[in-house]
Amino acid sequence: MGKGGRSLISYGEVPVRSSSGGYPVRVGSGVRGTLPQVVAGAATSGRCAVIADERVAGLWYDDLASALAGHGLEAVPAFFPPGEASKTRETWGALTDVLMDARLGRDCCVVSLGGGVTGDLAGFVAATFLRGVPFVQLPTTTLAMIDASVGGKTGVDHPLGKNLVGAFHAPVAVLADPDFLTTLDTGLRAQGYAEAVKHGVILDAGYAGWLASRARPLLDGDAEVVGRAVVRSVELKAGVVSADEFEGGRRRILNFGHTVGHALELESAFTLPHGHAVAVGMVAEARIGEELGVAAAGTADEIRALVSAFGLPSSHPSLAHPQRLVALMVRDKKTRSGVIHIVRLEELGRTGVGDATTIPVREDELVRIIEGSPADN
Numbered sequence: 001m002g003k004g005g006r007s008l009i010s011y012g013e014v015p016v017r018s019s020s021g022g023y024p025v026r027v028g029s030g031v032r033g034t035l036p037q038v039v040a041g042a043a044t045s046g047r048c049a050v051i052a053d054e055r056v057a058g059l060w061y062d063d064l065a066s067a068l069a070g071h072g073l074e075a076v077p078a079f080f081p082p083g084e085a086s087k088t089r090e091t092w093g094a095l096t097d098v099l100m101d102a103r104l105g106r107d108c109c110v111v112s113l114g115g116g117v118t119g120d121l122a123g124f125v126a127a128t129f130l131r132g133v134p135f136v137q138l139p140t141t142t143l144a145m146i147d148a149s150v151g152g153k154t155g156v157d158h159p160l161g162k163n164l165v166g167a168f169h170a171p172v173a174v175l176a177d178p179d180f181l182t183t184l185d186t187g188l189r190a191q192g193y194a195e196a197v198k199h200g201v202i203l204d205a206g207y208a209g210w211l212a213s214r215a216r217p218l219l220d221g222d223a224e225v226v227g228r229a230v231v232r233s234v235e236l237k238a239g240v241v242s243a244d245e246f247e248g249g250r251r252r253i254l255n256f257g258h259t260v261g262h263a264l265e266l267e268s269a270f271t272l273p274h275g276h277a278v279a280v281g282m283v284a285e286a287r288i289g290e291e292l293g294v295a296a297a298g299t300a301d302e303i304r305a306l307v308s309a310f311g312l313p314s315s316h317p318s319l320a321h322p323q324r325l326v327a328l329m330v331r332d333k334k335t336r337s338g339v340i341h342i343v344r345l346e347e348l349g350r351t352g353v354g355d356a357t358t359i360p361v362r363e364d365e366l367v368r369i370i371e372g373s374p375a376d377n
């Protein structure tokens, strides 16, 4: 199957439990070549919709479609313009219409070929088309491999905020193939490592250090090192989402960096990439934790060093307008009864548990702390 041959070098397989029975995340160079077997198992009609943005479709769709055809399977292409601006109910509607027009039935499946935007959109189409059809994830960005393709969250943005309309819909399998990264530029590769650093920061300080020490091969897309990072990140995320699929408790630690991060994205009208927003958000939230006396002194600086190893930003000009950011945080899904919560990070690798997973922060206190942040880079 083009661009790298047919051989498969496996870096591991991580099982993820879910209410629908669980699914494997298979990580390997060439693992995309196993898509026909997965589709044959998921779609008794042998027909699948392949949802991709036009950029990824131009690079990878033909290979995939001919591999499927070689196994007597039919791919129905459903493409949309790249970018977060496409993650809308309108695109969801247009993609659904393509599936309807192709007369796909409940015996089809939906394949997501792309980054996190595609996975969220395609997953939401799969969750809702004919009340739900099987869904296969082929993540093509580091962010999607390391984070977005695992956990079953799907959905679209709303003018009032990110991911406000969606559903939980677990995939039947995730095929994470680092070979896809050969066509992704370094800046986009770096963005996914913000989420990997997050996994280390909240759950495994040793992993966070390992990541920073391997930043060069990770940014270069060295398949074996990327494969190891994907396996470890998925293990860590799977451990959390398997225990709390619908975000009642423990899963909230995955929101570390996202309370401030989502506000920054919203403030930028989604022009700030998610990975950058999370990198800045993690440093800011660690600093808030330090100021409130829950995080060990120096935690924010440690995180700053980790994200900097990947060339990711640790500050942003919008932090100079804390009032506006805090107003956006109040509107976020993570506020409960109108109170802003941030994840209680105590030191690298350790967070609060149970009711202390997050802490409420008063709005005026947040404004004061963010106002006092060092406005570096």
Ligand SMILES: NC(=O)c1ccc[n+]([C@@H]2O[C@H](COP(=O)([O-])OP(=O)(O)OC[C@H]3O[C@@H](n4cnc5c(N)ncnc54)[C@H](O)[C@@H]3O)[C@@H](O)[C@H]2O)c1
Residues within 6 Å of the ligand: 053, 055, 056, 059, 082, 083, 084, 087, 114, 115, 116, 117, 118, 119, 120, 140, 141, 142, 143, 144, 147, 148, 149, 150, 151, 152, 153, 154, 162, 163, 180, 181, 182, 183, 184, 185, 188, 191, 274
């Ligand atoms: N569902 C979840 O749990 C979850 C978790 C984290 C993030 N997300 C979502 O993920 C999205 C961000 O994901 P993303 O950064 O992957 O964005 P993306 O899907 O928009 O991809 C970024 C860009 O890279 C291009 N691209 C993708 N793969 C490529 C490849 N192999 N070669 C060349 N170009 C390629 C795309 O065309 C796009 O322009 C956000 O919407 C975020 O909310 C979801």
Ligand SMILES: [Zn+2]
Residues within 6 Å of the ligand: 195, 258, 274, 278
């Ligand atoms: Zn994220």
